[in-house]
Amino acid sequence: MGLPILENQVGILCVIMVLLLPVLCASQDTFTSSRATYYGSPDCYGTQSGACGFGEFGRTVNDGSVTGVSRLYRNGTGCGACYQVRCKTPQYCSKDGVNVVVTDYGEGDKTDFILSPRAYARLARPNVVLDLFARGVIDIEYRRVSCHYSRYNLMFKVHENSRYPNYLAITVIYAAEMNDITAVELWQEDCKQWKGMRKAFGAVWDMANPPSGSIKLRFQVSGSTWVQSKYDLPALWSVGVAFWF
Template sequence: MGFAFKYGYSLLCIMALLPAISYSQDYTFSRATYYGSPDCLGTPSGACGFGEYGRTVNDANVAGVSRLYKNGTGCGGCYQVRCKAPNLCTDDGVNVVVTDYGEGDKTDFILSPRAYARMAHPNMAVELIAYGVVDVEFRRIPCRYSGYNLMFKVHEHSRFPDYLAIILLYQAGQNEILAVELWQEDCKEWRGMRRAYGAVWDMPNPPKGAISLRFQVSGSAGVTYWAQAANVIPSDWKAGIAYDSTVQLS
């Protein structure tokens, strides 16, 4: 399932499972494994609803998570994951994006094969893959998408003008989206959208005309605030198109 974007983009995805074990400074100790993929990329059918974006975003360094999925709120979050296998792994590990839900054998992250291999030194990837499951430590890091604002993609299952579903893409920083609302001009009030699943929000019978959105953001410092994108989706919106919000989260 591909994305038709109004603007150009580049992609990366991750799948991760996160049962925390203990802490070392700002890292959490756990384990990670990887899932099967013929092209080493992510999956377009992930629980976050990202589709093709979730398969290839962040150069396909993506992961599925369990606890960190947070009923979909954790979708789009970024983590640094580094393995603890002696002599096999780099100090930096790999930076991944959460694009799916998954559970493994006492693991926090189920990584794309590409992301799993990138934890290793260049000549040690085969040996690391042979481990199957490896001890890791991870920490939350800001997502960075140079040149991109937060974007709203109209889900392919939307039906103009009776049903609108949107997906939030390029969610930068260490932010989580807690709620999304549409402005109802005739009633002069904000109407809440439903989190259908993952990063997908929907509403039957959306307002006619250009659509303004606001979304509740929980930042890295624990501060919750509302950000607004006026007329971000045009009156003649089409399924499969992503619209630039001009909003940059940090």
């Protein structure tokens, strides 16, 4: 079992589990045509109030190359998914475009992506960034790609709205490769069965009156495979302490 650690300057409580998730594939081969725009941000990062429930983490993950999506949000299942986005205006745009992480929901002018300014700027070729911003809405193509995080396969945090011991909420932060988390369950020792957590919103799952004592969790990955955490959530889980496994 890992040792408690102090959180970074963001000060968000996390409980971290490293799981071996199945690898689905490196990326989708086919690009889909769509449109993209960007949202205003004074520091060019994402928003702390994103619909996925990532909080401060959602501003700076992937070096700030994040996005809100519309139909790709999929009632929050799309939170944390990674996409390669590239624009279709050669005089302005780089060949490879930018890889982004979904952290929010948003709708624009028939757009699938509302990019952070940092991500939008990375679509452009050198010296024409301002010209691309001036266009506002652009034609793009995108495909889903694998997410890669150093040292993580899956990570979740105890959400800051949790209240020990009567209310537990967790946010799935990292899901490596091309995996979607479609269900989360807790083991109830008294009745010897798994009990599903409620999909609260975005990537947040919750349960009122969770089991007492240490808690086993398992995650349904991409609608079929169940992956059980190697370590239990400690009996005295609380907001303010981080665990590394």
